[in-house]
Amino acid sequence: xKRTLIALIALTGILSSLSAxxxxxxxxxxxxxxxxxxxxxxxxxxxxxxxxxxAVVKFRDNDGxxxxxxxxxxxxxxxxxxxxxxxxxxxxxxxFIIGANYLAVANYDNKTVEVLDRDLNPIQTIKTGSRxxxxxxxxxxxxxxxxxxxxxxxxxDENAGKGKPHFVLYKKFENIGKVPFDAMIHNNLYVAGLFxxxxxxxxxxxxxxxxxxxxxxxxxxxxxKVPHFGFWSISKNHFFVPAVGARKVFVFDHDFxxxxxxxxxGNPVFTAISPDKKWLAVSFSGKDFPYVQIVxxxxxxxxxxxxxxxxxxxxxxxxxxxxxYFSVNTKNEVxxxxxxxxxxxxxxxxxxxxxxxxxxxxxxxxxxxxAPKIRKVSH
Amino acid sequence: xxxTGSTSWYEERSMGCKRITVGLxxxxxxxxxxxxxxxxxxxxxxxxxxxxxxxxxxxxxSFRTIANKRTPEQIMAQIVDPESVSKTLGYRRNSMPxxxxxxxxxxxxxxxxxxxxxxKK
Numbered sequence: 200x201k202r203t204l205i206a207l208i209a210l211t212g213i214l215s216s217l218s219a220x221x222x223x224x225x226x227x228x229x230x231x232x233x234x235x236x237x238x239x240x241x242x243x244x245x246x247x248x249x250x251x252x253x254a255v256v257k258f259r260d261n262d263g264x265x266x267x268x269x270x271x272x273x274x275x276x277x278x279x280x281x282x283x284x285x286x287x288x289x290x291x292x293x294x295f296i297i298g299a300n301y302l303a304v305a306n307y308d309n310k311t312v313e314v315l316d317r318d319l320n321p322i323q324t325i326k327t328g329s330r331x332x333x334x335x336x337x338x339x340x341x342x343x344x345x346x347x348x349x350x351x352x353x354x355x356d357e358n359a360g361k362g363k364p365h366f367v368l369y370k371k372f373e374n375i376g377k378v379p380f381d382a383m384i385h386n387n388l389y390v391a392g393l394f395x396x397x398x399x400x401x402x403x404x405x406x407x408x409x410x411x412x413x414x415x416x417x418x419x420x421x422x423x424k425v426p427h428f429g430f431w432s433i434s435k436n437h438f439f440v441p442a443v444g445a446r447k448v449f450v451f452d453h454d455f456x457x458x459x460x461x462x463x464x465g466n467p468v469f470t471a472i473s474p475d476k477k478w479l480a481v482s483f484s485g486k487d488f489p490y491v492q493i494v495x496x497x498x499x500x501x502x503x504x505x506x507x508x509x510x511x512x513x514x515x516x517x518x519x520x521x522x523x524y525f526s527v528n529t530k531n532e533v534x535x536x537x538x539x540x541x542x543x544x545x546x547x548x549x550x551x552x553x554x555x556x557x558x559x560x561x562x563x564x565x566x567x568x569x570a571p572k573i574r575k576v577s578h
Numbered sequence: 579x580x581x582t583g584s585t586s587w588y589e590e591r592s593m594g595c596k597r598i599t600v601g602l603x604x605x606x607x608x609x610x611x612x613x614x615x616x617x618x619x620x621x622x623x624x625x626x627x628x629x630x631x632x633x634x635x636x637x638x639x640s641f642r643t644i645a646n647k648r649t650p651e652q653i654m655a656q657i658v659d660p661e662s663v664s665k666t667l668g669y670r671r672n673s674m675p676x677x678x679x680x681x682x683x684x685x686x687x688x689x690x691x692x693x694x695x696x697x698k699k
Contacts, residue, residue: 252631268634291634308635330635378673380637394673421675424628425637484628 219564221519222277224263225526225533225552226254226559228512233265234554235280236533238570241552243280248273256561259297262317263563266292272304274319277563286321288313296334296341301364305331305343312343314364322363325354333382333428335389337404341366342389344379351375351391351402351409372409375400381428385438388455392428394443401455412455419444424468424484432472432479434496439479441467448481450499461499464490472496473516473523478543480523482511491525493543503543507534512558519564522549526557533557616683618691625677626688632695638674645696653689 223236227244228251235243248254250269257264263277270289275282289306296303301322304313307330314323329345336342339356350373354366377395384390391400398411422444432439437458440449448470450458465487471480479494488510493503509530516523521539523546535550622630622641629637644653648667655663660674680688 250634252634253636268631268636270634291631291636291640293636377671395671421677422628423625 219566220568221517222563222565223524223533224256224277224561224563225554225557226251226256226513226561227555228252228254228528228558229556233275234533234552234557236552236554237565237568239535239550240570241554245275245280245282247282249285251558253293254559255294256559257295257297258561258563259317261566262297264295264297264302266295266304268292270306270308272302272315272319274317278565278568284319286315286319288315293330293332294334296336298336298341298364299360300362303334303336303341303343303366305334307331310347312341314341314366316363323366325366327352332380333389333391335382335384337384337387337389340369340404342382342384342402342404344375344382344391346379349373349375349377349379351379351389351400353402353404353407370407372402375409376411380425380443383428385433390428390438390440390455392426392440392443394425399440399455412451412457414442414449415457415460416442416445416447420446420466422466422484424466426467427469432470434472434476434479437496439470439472439494439496441470441481448479448494459499461494461501463494463501464492464504469514471514471516473538474518478502478538480514480516482514488512503546513560515560515562518562524560526554526560528556528558531555531557533560616687618687618689618694621680621684621688622691625680629674641692641695642697645693650689650693653692654685657685657688 225234227234231248231251233245233248248265249267249271252268255266258277261278263275265273268291270292271285271287273282273285288304289309291308292304293307294305302315310328312325312331315321327345329347331343332346333344339359341354344351350371352368353370355369356364357367358365375391376393376398379391380394381392382389387404389402389404393400397416398413400411402409426441426443438451442449446463446465447460448463448467449460452458463481465483467481468484469482477496479496481492483490489507491505491511492501495502507527509527511525512528513526521537522535523538525534527534531553533552533554534548536546537549538546540546631640633640633642658678659676660672664672
């Protein structure tokens with residue numbers, strides 16, 4: 200009996216140590232590189248990644264993909280930290296989406312949406328005549344906004360997800376509001392951010408009905424950075440939407456009826472909700488770049504205001520451990536705050552990794568691998 | 579552009595140009611007498627960087643595109659009054675806020691920084 204118990208304890212230990220872990224990839228904005236933080240160590244760098252200003256990294260299965268400011272799509276191996284292939288889709292790309300058998304890249308500069316297979320072989324070029332943003336997918340649809348034409352296009356895969364996709368225009372929504380700049384998707388709800396209209400657009404992808412939801416922005420302030428709408432923030436009962444040009448975060452219920460507007464420190468850029476949905480982290484632009492506020496999602500009150508010694512260009516909650524990560528771009532640091540205490544005022548700096556000019560933080564659920572003995576990078 | 583009353587599109591455009599010229603003379607003269615060096619790159623990072631990239635199209639056009647397409651005077655005018663100047667320059671609409679709180683030295687420094695991305699012939 201005693202021997203069985205010891206064996207069981209040992210087995211549990213082995214299994215837990217063999218479980219997947221969170222690996223952090225950080226965009227080095229000025230360095231054409233991705234920093235790799237693994238086992239809480241700044242462990243590696245993937246280099247020759249082109250112009251990483253505003254780069255986006257996504258994962259599907261064990262594939263990593265990056266799009267770059269100068270229009271490249273790069274496939275990399277996030278397990279072995281190795282660049283595999285690149286393909287130039289345009290002069291300037293802004294967003295992309297990964298389907299089971301394709302990638303679709305929204306381009307600014309050549310006014311197209313480019314569809315590739317998962318190995319970056321081109322399949323289809325969709326000419327739109329506009330810069331394209333807010334690219335998402337739902338069922339066999341590919342949805343994106345035409346920033347210069349104030350339209351949403353819903354494309355449908357004629358091959359219904361089998362083999363290589365071939366998208367055809369299924370629905371076009373015109374006059375959706377002025378200058379769509381980003382979008383978020385929740386189930387069948389596609390939400391369009393509108394830069395020059397005091398409203399958000401709401402497209403129901405099941406009924407294909409579009410409506411505009413008015414926003415009380417008040418006096419619009421000068422915007423020094425376009426908010427990131429795609430950083431989806433949804434609690435059990437609410438949507439949190441950063442205001443464009445106002446020091447507010449709007450709160451809606453799940454029917455998109457307005458609940459309140461939370462006054463915040465500055466013009467919000469990112470609103471990110473914690474995995475337990477209790478806290479909303481909000482970052483800002485302009486002179487408020489060094490600040491991050493933590494909002495209680497039940498009371499809508501500010502629970503803590505962080506002031507960092509540099510600009511916060513990105514933040515992200517860990518999915519696996521009680522940490523909130525920050526990219527302090529002008530201090531060349533990525534920080535991890537321990538957030539296990541129920542009082543945000545007691546959250547504390549747990550790790551600091553010296554990453555040069557960090558911006559986007561992206562998380563990959565990596566399979567088991569023993570902790571490295573030697574770091575491959577030192578800054 | 580919509581034609582209203584008796585003012586033709588051309589007249590509106592010309593009037594817009596006059597306004598820009600007057601504004602530019604003021605800015606230009608102030609810039610001539612400004613003494614302290616100001617970093618255009620620092621101003622770019624403080625004010626422009628969220629929407630413009632040096633060489634790639636972003637939410638706004640790249641500095642390379644602007645430098646190859648516009649004169650320094652047009653750039654200075656656009657920084658100060660983008661709402662009306664963008665129309666004069668032929669844009670259908672404008673998303674850029676006005677930076678009319680920058681002083682002449684700053685506007686000049688920023689313009690010089692933008693112009694530094696002009697292709698060499």
